[in-house]
Every structure is written in structure tokens, then in C-alpha cells.
């Protein structure tokens with residue numbers, strides 16, 4: 462478990478991390494998200510004792526990193542995969558790390574197998590592709606069989622096969638009960654990998670919640686409805702709400718239809734289709750059937766993590782391009 466308490470880092474006038482408090486629990490993958498310059502790398506560097514907090518603290522299972530007796534056996538990290546001595550072979554690189562942390566040399570073969578680099582163990586790292594370097598960085602992180610793993614942008618520049626491999630590995634490590642803390646800008650990837658999200662902007666905490674709850678809370682799902690009589694349907698669905706949680710449809714005496722939509726529902730017209738919130742696709746279908754209106758499309762559109770994230774961090778993005786001026 463990683464616990465940050467009022468963690469703060471200033472570089473001169475820049476407040477990179479601002480009174481950040483959060484807990485990264487074991488047994489799940491926790492995604493660490495935020496716009497460029499939000500303070501993710503600085504936070505990770507403080508977790509690993511590479512930067513000293515200006516204020517506050519961060520503990521790994523109760524101890525600051527610098528007080529761990531065998532750090533690699535407690536925490537493994539992939540920060541910058543290319544920041545290695547290019548003249549060494551993969552095996553020698555891992556051997557150096559193992560020797561400094563009282564890790565038996567026999568573990569090197571195991572981690573090389575784990576990351577699929579056994580065949581190139583004797584090759585110099587300088588000639589490795591980005592994907593191979595990422596795998597080597599993960600082998601180094603796994604060397605001490607640590608309970609806590611930190612990955613900073615682990616899928617950056619990887620091909621789809623490499624991305625799938627890292628996703629599967631992270632999920633497996635969390636299922637083994639380890640603490641997995643991973644930063645990424647790839648929202649679709651995080652949606653598939655992370656159980657929990659910590660989102661920061663300008664060094665401050667914006668959200669700390671389960672991935673599903675984060676998406677549900679930040680952005681509404683809606684039903685997209687296509688019909689040749691969409692204006693009529695919109696009029697029926699926009700009638701005075703009943704105050705109930707479900708739609709009520711009743712034939713009136715004059716053979717017209719009385720529809721009472723549920724409280725809080727809304728209908729918007731978007732070009733040739735309607736966007737309906739607060740009603741299910743089935744309810745909309747019932748209303749249309751009762752009114753004899755044909756439907757050409759009824760699609761439940763669920764928000765993506767990317768949409769929820771953009772909505773939440775819009776005000777805290779430091780570097781944004783101006784939109785096209787039409």
C-alpha cells in the first residue's frame with residue numbers, strides 16, 4: 462500500500478505537487494491520470510525517494526522509501542525505460558541491480574523469461590527497440606519480486622501486442638495481491654486496465670474513485686433515437702413529467718396518447734436524431750409503439766472514460782491548443 466499525506470513539491474515558484482493525499486490499495490490496478498504537467502512523474506519520483514517532498518510525506522507499507530532495507534524487494538518501478546547504460550547486456554544490467562539488493566542471480570533468468578527477453582539476454586541494451594527496453598524495465602522492476610509496482614507511462618510507444626502484454630501483466634500482478642500504480646495518457650487503455658483511478662490537475666487531487674463510478678458520475682449516458690417522425694416522438698417524450706421513476710403511457714379518450722415521462726428525463730434534437738436522457742431504450746420503444754411511430758435507430762450511448770476525463774480535467778489542463786475558429 463502507498464499512502465501520500467499532504468504531499469507537496471515546489472520547484473522555485475512552481476508548485477508541481479500541492480498537498481496531495483491519497484492511498485493506493487493492494488490487490489488492484491490504480492490508474493494515475495492527469496494532463497501534461499499535472500505532477501504525476503514528480504509524485505512517482507517522491508514515492509521512490511528520488512525527489513524530496515517540500516512538505517508532507519509518502520509511505521510504502523508504513524515506511525518512507527529511503528528507509529526500506531532492500532528497496533527493490535519491496536518496490537519495483539518503471540520510470541524511464543531508456544535511462545539505462547546502453548553498453549551493458551540485458552543480463553549484466555539486471556545482475557548489477559540484483560547484486561546491489563541482495564537478490565540471488567538465479568532470479569535474473571526468471572524475470573527475463575517473464576518478460577520474453579531470454580533469447581536476447583546477451584545483447585547490448587543500446588540496440589534495443591523501445592518495446593524491448595520497456596520489457597527490460599519491467600524485468601528490472603520485477604527483480605525483487607516486490608509487493609508494490611509503479612509504472613510511469615508503461616505502454617508509451619508500444620505496438621498493440623506489447624500493450625496487451627503489459628495490460629495482462631498488470632492485471633495478473635494485482636490479482637496476486639500486489640499494489641499496482643500506473644500512470645498513462647491512454648484513456649481507452651486505462652479503462653480496460655485500472656480498477657481505481659486517482660486523477661490530479663495542477664498538482665491537486667481532482668478525483669479518487671473506482672473506474673466505473675468515475676465514468677458514471679462525470680458523464681451521462683443517453684439513448685440515441687432515429688425516426689422519420691422524430692419531431693412527433695420528441696413532443697411525446699418531452700411531455701410534463703409524472704414525478705415517477707418510469708414512463709407512463711395511457712390512451713386518452715380522444716384516441717390520442719398521454720405520455721408522462723419520468724422525472725429528470727430530457728430530450729434534445731441533434732440533426733436527424735434525438736438524444737434522450739433519463740429513459741431506457743425499452744421505455745422509448747414502448748412510447749413509439751403505442752403512438753405507431755417507426756423507429757430506425759435506438760442505441761444506448763455510454764460515456765467513455767476519455768469523455769469523463771476530459772469533462773473533469775477541462776479546467777486544470779495547463780497546456781491546451783485553441784479550438785478551430787469557424
Ligand SMILES: Nc1ncnc2c1ncn2[C@@H]1O[C@H](COP(=O)(O)OP(=O)(O)OP(=O)(O)O)[C@@H](O)[C@H]1O
Pocket residue numbers: 472475476477495496497498499500501502503504
Ligand atoms: N526538476 C524540475 N525543475 C523544475 N520544474 C519541474 C521539475 N520537474 C517537474 N517540474 C515542473 O513540475 C510540474 C509537474 O511536472 P511533472 O513532470 O511531474 O508532470 P506530469 O504530470 O508527469 O506531466 P507529463 O504528463 O507531461 O509527463 C510541471 O510544471 C513541470 O514543469
